[in-house]
Amino acid sequence: MAKYDYDLFVIGAGSGGVRASRVAAAHGAKVAIAEEHKVGGTCVIRGCVPKKLLVYGAHFAEDLADARRFGWEVPETRFNWATLRDNVLTEVTRLEGLYSENLERHEVEIIKQRATVAGPHEIALADGRTVTAGRILVATGATPVVPDFPGAEHGITSNEVFHLDALPKRIVIAGGGYIANEFAGIFHEFGSKVTMVNRSDIILRGYEEALRDRLLQISITKGIDFKFNAAFEKIEKAEDGTLTAYLTGCDPIEADAVLFAIGRRPNTDGLGLENAGVRIDDKGAVVVDADNMSSCDSIHAVGDVTNRVQLTPVAIREGQAFADTIFGDNPTRVDYENIPSAVFSHPPLAGVGLTEGQARDRLGTVKTYTSDFRSMKNVLAGRNERSLYKLVVDGTTDEVVGLHMIGPDAPEILQAAAIAVKAKLKKADFDAVVALHPTMAEELVLMR
Known part of the structure; x- marks a missing residue:
């Protein structure tokens, strides 16, 4: 008889957990995965997928206006939030079904209830059962942070924003990171009056400074209002549903919705990890080594719950590496160097590798090349919005x-260009490529 009920038990059916389950099962392991919400996790259900669909919807605001400059007779347009919301949620439901079917096709048992750790090899299920596994993988992701001040319960997070009954005419967005800036662009294009409240005077910390400044300039020009170095004191809700946000350093702001986008914390509360001696850091993340192993050698963790790099493709890579290493006899580690990332703001930005500031701190001698231009489409559409591309080059090696x-x-564009940075190509390699004209991407090989 088998020593355990399962070779692998995965807690959390998000991107990392699903990939690990499927690959481990393909390697011959007996696998179960528990999910208390919906299969697919944050990215598919309430994150990057539905958000990107909203981004697509928001782009039509400018595209329809621009079409008139290109000869199209576009009648007066009107946006219907309920139509887009419902279509997006329908697509999310379809994707959840595909994820479930994929797991079932690989003979992974799906347990649709909450699971917690009862010991190094024991899992307690919400229905009262206890099962055992040779390995336990924690892939519970992260959850939006909700601040603690009077009236904070009147705000929403990215979990609830996809389910709004009506489009808010006025929305206050707390935060300066990628989620805050993405939703600021989305709601502005839908016609909402957007006010962003940030505790510091910097947006998109960690991204290239020139790009941050350009996005801020464009956002302000579009009409998005920014309140910097401001903190919430309280939120009051009137009988008609109007919210009034009281902030430090500025006048109160009336709004129909307040969205908190101030960060995400790992989902480890109440998970029972202490029952197996799993170490948690001061931010609530599971501490793991390079092979995704926790302080308990039978328990591993991947994805946002480890708080290493909170990106869906990274969680997928970690899940794959875990399964290949433990069940596929193919020791694999994730390379965290030069991970590309994007912000689907309006306009979007993307980057890979070192910023100019990081390069100067690390390398000393640095060369930079920039291209600051208006796209052909914006020129004909009469938009003054300018694009900015920047190469950061090691002044000693030309890399x-x-x-x-x-x-x-x-x-x-960046996805393909990131390959060049990952491959450590030199500026001369970029210069040697013939430009693909007329495109915006050709600017990458024309900077001198």
């Missing part, structure tokens, strides 16, 4: 160590 872009389709 391109960073590539940063803001402008239409920047994330789509």
Whole structure:
């Protein structure tokens, strides 16, 4: 008889957990995965997928206006939030079904209830059962942080924003990171009056400074209001549903919705990890080594719950590496160097590698090359919005160590360009490529 009920029990059916389950099962392991919400996790259900669909919807605001400059007779347009919301949620439901079917096809048992750790090899299920596993993988992700002040319960997070009954005419967004800036662009294009409240005077900390400044300039020009160095004191709700946000350093702001986008914390509360001696850091993250192993050698963790790099593709890579290492006899580790990332703001920005500041701190001698231009489409559409591309180059070796872009389709262009940075190509290699004209991407090989 088998020593355990399962070879692998995964807690959390998000991107990392699903990939680990499927690959481990393909390697011959008996696998179960527990999910108390919906299969697919944050990215598919209440994160990057539905958000990107909202981004697509928001783009039509400018595209329809621009179409008139290109000869199209576009009648007066009106946006219907309920139509987009419902279509997005329908797509999310379809994707959840596909994720479930994929797991079932690989003979992974799906347990749709909460699971917690009862010991190094024991899992307690919400229905009262206890099962055992040779390995336990924690892939519970992270959850939005909700601040603690009077009236904070009147605000929402990115979990609830996809389910709003009506489009808020006025929305206050707390935060300066990628989620805050993405939703600021989305709601502005839908016609909402957007006010962003940030505790510091910096947006998108960690991204290239020139791109941050350009996005801020464009956002202000579009009409998004920014309140910097401001903190919430309280939120009051009137009988008609109007919210009044009281802030330090500025006048109260009336709004129909307040969205908190101030960060995400790992989902480890109440998970029972202490029952197996799993070490948690001061931010609530599971502490793991390079092979995703916790302080308990039968329990591993991948994805946002480890708080290493909170990106869906990273969680997927970690889940794959875990399964290949433990069940596939193929020791694999994730390379965290030069991970590309994007912000689907309006316009979007993307980057890979070192920023200019990081490069100067690490390398000393640095060369930078920039291209500041208006796309052909914006020129004909009469938009003054300018794109900015930047190469950061090691002044000693000529290696391109960073590539940063803001402008239409920047994330789509960067995915291919990131290969060059990952491959440690030199500026001369970029210069040797013939430009693909007329495109925005050709600017990457024309900077001198």
